[in-house]
Amino acid sequence: MVLRSLREVTEEFEKLKLETEMLENQMLKEEICSSCFYKHMREQDVQLEIVINIILSISRREVQEEFQKIKLEIEMTKNKMSKGKFCPSCYCKQLSEEIVKLKILVSIILSMFII
The missing domain is CATH 1.20.58 (Methane Monooxygenase Hydroxylase; Chain G, domain 1)
Structure with missing residues (x-):
């Protein structure tokens, strides 16, 4: 959100x-x-x-919560890969989705400081 x-x-x-x-x-x-x-x-x-x-x-807390959610998703993705629930292709796809979310969050945080 x-x-x-x-x-x-x-x-x-x-x-x-x-x-x-x-x-x-x-x-x-x-x-x-x-x-x-x-x-x-x-x-x-x-x-x-x-x-x-x-x-x-x-608030800063809301941004930190969003960051923690993304971090948790990345950890869950890594765990699924290590347990064999993801093939390498699915793992890369899921990980790239989370990385995109992180990039958006970082760019938004940076834009907050620029304004």
């Missing part, structure tokens, strides 16, 4: 960044007046503030 909500918030942040860049480009090309530009930028600021507050509200 934490992974999904963090991912959604990160996507929203990236979307806001892109929209801001587009507005800045429009202003440079004089496609919008300064009044409209500043109005849109104020709206962007409010949305960005909401996104930042959501990110900050996700």
Whole structure:
């Protein structure tokens, strides 16, 4: 759950960044007046503030719990392999799924510090 909500918030942040860049480009090309530009930028600021507050509200404990779940899944996968319940192909597939989850979690944690 934490992974999904963090991912959604990160996507929203990236979307806001892109929209801001587009507005800045429009202003440079004089496609919008300064009044409209500043109005849109104020709206962007409010949305960005909401996104930042959501990110900050996700507690460190929740992130640690998500990490522990992934770690447990990896251990269970290793145990199944050692007991012969997984063929090497299934083991690699399951392990790669957990590694992807870890990479997402790490990138989300890093993005929290960048903001």
